[in-house]
């Protein structure tokens with residue numbers, strides 16, 4: 569397989585990335601109209617960590633990590649490495665040696681749509697990673713591929729320079745042109761949730777806060793006492 573290594577792609581503004589870093593994946597996904605989320609099979613190796621950074625993308629042959637080596641050179645401060653394969657793979661393409669090289673370059677973490685290994689070491693060294701699988705199965709360095717081209721993971725297109733946010737809930741991608749507006753929408757979403765939280769602490773119900781009693785009525789959902797229901801008075 570031939571390929572291309574694209575150097576110096578445009579990236580989201582660092583200021584916008586920092587603004588997005590203040591919000592969790594669920595908030596950002598909601599702020600984007602429930603788009604941009606990678607699937608739930610991509611899980612964090614660690615717990616309690618959130619990262620935000622700009623994507624450096626890798627399209628690799630399955631079972632082959634040659635292009636990850638090529639990508640390390642393209643990575644710098646504030647980046648997140650995003651790796652996917654041309655067909656599904658769970659092989660352990662990435663481990664603590666790669667993480668050591670990336671940490672040295674200021675990379676914030678890894679998203680890999682394949683397998684990862686050395687997970688204990690990754691946690692110990694504080695390198696944040698999300699993967700589809702954990703597997704000790706090693707890989708070769710034999711086949712071409714591409715770095716910094718658009719890739720698709722779980723139906724989401726990720727372009728180099730897009731913003732990746734990842735936490736315990738999963739991973740979301742924000743197109744670089746939408747970074748600022750998404751940060752603003754995330755702030756509005758958090759303010760709305762803060763209002764709801766304060767009301768719930770006071771005992772208000774979602775049914776009343778969101779006008780859902782009317783909704784239930786419209787849907788034909790009725791109330792019955794236990795006795796009525798047991799006696800067979802079913803709607």
Ligand SMILES: O=C([O-])CC(=O)C(=O)O
Nearest residue numbers: 661662663664665666686
């Ligand atoms: O070397 C590899 O092929 C992957 C790995 O385990 C590491 O990066 O430590």
Ligand SMILES: [Mg+2]
Nearest residue numbers: 663664665686
């Ligand atoms: Mg290793």
